[in-house]
Amino acid sequence: MDYRKLFAEIHRRPELYGLDGSYHDYCTFLLGVDAGNDRQLLTGFRESLVPQVGTGDNLVWPSLVLHLAFPGRTAGWHDEVAGAGRQVANDLLFSLLDEFFRKREERSGTAAIFDEYLTWLKAQSWHRP
Numbered sequence: 001m002d003y004r005k006l007f008a009e010i011h012r013r014p015e016l017y018g019l020d021g022s023y024h025d026y027c028t029f030l031l032g033v034d035a036g037n038d039r040q041l042l043t044g045f046r047e048s049l050v051p052q053v054g055t056g057d058n059l060v061w062p063s064l065v066l067h068l069a070f071p072g073r074t075a076g077w078h079d080e081v082a083g084a085g086r087q088v089a090n091d092l093l094f095s096l097l098d099e100f101f102r103k104r105e106e107r108s109g110t111a112a113i114f115d116e117y118l119t120w121l122k123a124q125s126w127h128r129p
Contacts (some may be wrong), residue, residue: 003033003041011094023081023089027062030097044110045100047117057121065093109117 010029014021019029034042036072042061049064050057056064066073069089070080081089104110 004098007094007097007101011090021086021090023062023066023086023093026090026093043098044104044113045097046110048100048103048113049096051116051120057124063087065096068092068096 007030010017010019010026010089014025017029019025021100030042034040046059046061046064049068050059053064053067056067059067066089069092070085073080080086100113103113108113124128
């Protein structure tokens with residue numbers, strides 16, 4: 001299945017997939033699709049986001065996307081994603097997903113994503129191998 005195409009269509013017309021277009025619904029749907037793929041579909045997505053955020057190695061990918069969507073905020077995202085920031089968060093989520101799948105299609109895709117993540121991780125002062 002072409003998930004890049006499917007996710008672009010879901011982003012464009014969420015109501016056709018029973019979604020209300022909220023960030024929460026999108027994340028729940030994506031987590032369900034990942035679960036239906038033996039949790040392999042989004043392998044490396046969180047790790048691709050951590051170096052971009054520069055922190056949050058203890059966070060799940062929905063929170064990391066919000067860190068990128070609303071720099072400087074560390075909490076209180078509910079108001080953002082329910083209001084004016086809804087489109088910002090949703091657009092960024094699907095842009096990041098598309099970039100992630102594009103990277104995974106490259107020759108050393110998933111390995112390159114984890115390599116970048118591990119390079120970032122080893123550079124952290126708190127990291128203990």
